[in-house]
Amino acid sequence: MDFGDIPAWLALAFSAGALWVSIKTSSDGKKSADASARSAAAAEAALALQRQEAEERRAAEEEAARPRVDLRVEWVRKSKYRIVNHGDAVASNITCLNVPGISRALDEPFTLERHGAHEFIMSGSMQEPMPAFLRVVWDGQEEPVNLLMP
Incomplete structure (x- = not known):
């Protein structure tokens, strides 16, 4: 091979x-x-x-x-209250949407600086009791916010 x-x-x-x-x-x-x-x-x-x-x-x-707006309603005395801005931002053109019939200083828009206060008078009657809360809006807050009444 x-x-x-x-x-x-x-x-x-x-x-x-x-x-x-x-x-x-x-x-x-x-x-x-x-x-x-x-x-x-x-x-x-x-x-x-x-x-x-x-x-x-x-x-x-x-x-x-x-910075945020933090609004609260505080009782001062008798029928006198105030809305206080406890936040660090300015709340401009605050408008109350459910102004009761017996009130003063809530029918016009107002502005609150940080830690500022706006006093108003409100009382209830037989026909219109005191509201449980105030519905408010301001610039930059189009959705109404409920502020509890004290």
Whole structure:
């Protein structure tokens, strides 16, 4: 039996083995590249989520730090009351939406500086009892706010 040139056959065997290793490495490299792409996409999504959470946290902190109006009704004596702004923001053009019939100094809009007060007189009658609360709005607060009467 004649195999011919033995070094040529050995070279053919080594080249076939090298081809097989090259194909195997190529498929492993493709899997690695796919895994790397998935990892990069996951990292990008995580970073976007962190940025969104940081933005929401910053907005919440800004909202919490913003000066606010805090109006309350206080009784002074007899039929005399006052609306006091306990907040740190100015309440401009305060308007009472449910002005009772027997009242004075509530029928015109007024402004309260921070920690300012506006006195008014109010009393009930048989036909119109004292309201349980005053409904007020002001600039920047279009939704009526109920101020409990003491």
